[in-house]
Amino acid sequence: MPWNVFRKFALLSALFALTACSSPPPPEGMVRVPKGKFIMGSNEVDKDAKSIQYGDRRPWYANERPERKVKLKEFYIDATEVTNRQYMEFLASAGRPAPPYWSGGIYPAGLDDHPVTMVTWPEADEFCKWKGKRLPTEAEWEKAARGTDGRRFPWGDEFDLKKVNTLGEYDGTLPVGSLKDGASPYGAMDMAGNAQEWTSDWYQPYPGSDFKDKDYGERFKTVRGGGWGGMGHYSLQVYVRSAFRNAAPPQGRFDDVGFRCAWQG
DSSP: OOHHHHHHHHHHHHHHHHHHHOOOOOOTTEEEEOSEEEEESOOOOOTTOHHHHTTOSSOTTGGGOSOEEEEEOOEEEESSOOBHHHHHHHHHHHTOOOOTTSBTTBOOTTOTTSBOOSOOHHHHHHHHHHTTOBOOOHHHHHHHHHTTTTOSBTTBSSOOGGGOBOSSTTSSOOOTTOOGGGOOTTSOOOSSBSSEEEEEEEOOOOTTOOOOOTTOSSSOEEEESOOTTOBTTBOOGGGGSTTOOEEEOTTOOOTTEEOOOEEOO
């Protein structure tokens, strides 16, 4: 092969390899979650039957079993929950009705950067598609929240009230990203507390689960992350663990449920 032809071939091959290895830039305001395995779920057990004492109709941890390793492709997820300000842009563009707590199509003053709540699953799904994104799967959400070392909370294994808005002490949501020390390993904020978050998945048993829940099926969507006021009348750290799973009807509106979007180039 003549040298000039060989040199041109080598340059083209190198350019092709570089292009194949590079990822397109993510949409603004997202964090990268690299490909690979992570620990999903938990094998924790409510040895003291606290869930019964607190009136929870599901045994704690039961729907999180079995703990297992899950492999995902690289993806990106919003660094913060979708805010009222961002959601208002969508409503203006798509001509959709505002959440019930807005007055005259305008969210309450001072809540620009608070997570939008009382949004149904279809509305959240439509917003993400409007942005060229999608709702994260349960697995994607959990990996973005806890990383690859199986930590219980985004920041580590020990509950820390200064890193999460979950006991109702702020009487509602905080502006997204306010508690910076509560960031996940990838830099995602508020993945514990503030607002629970819709995922794309139906509430189903994990592979190999022996727990029977009457809510399993295609009636409820899985919600993650725990909210600002806890669950029901109780605000316990169990509800903001990264492995915790909640379920909600997709047409439901809740003052502590919002969402964030994911993207895969």
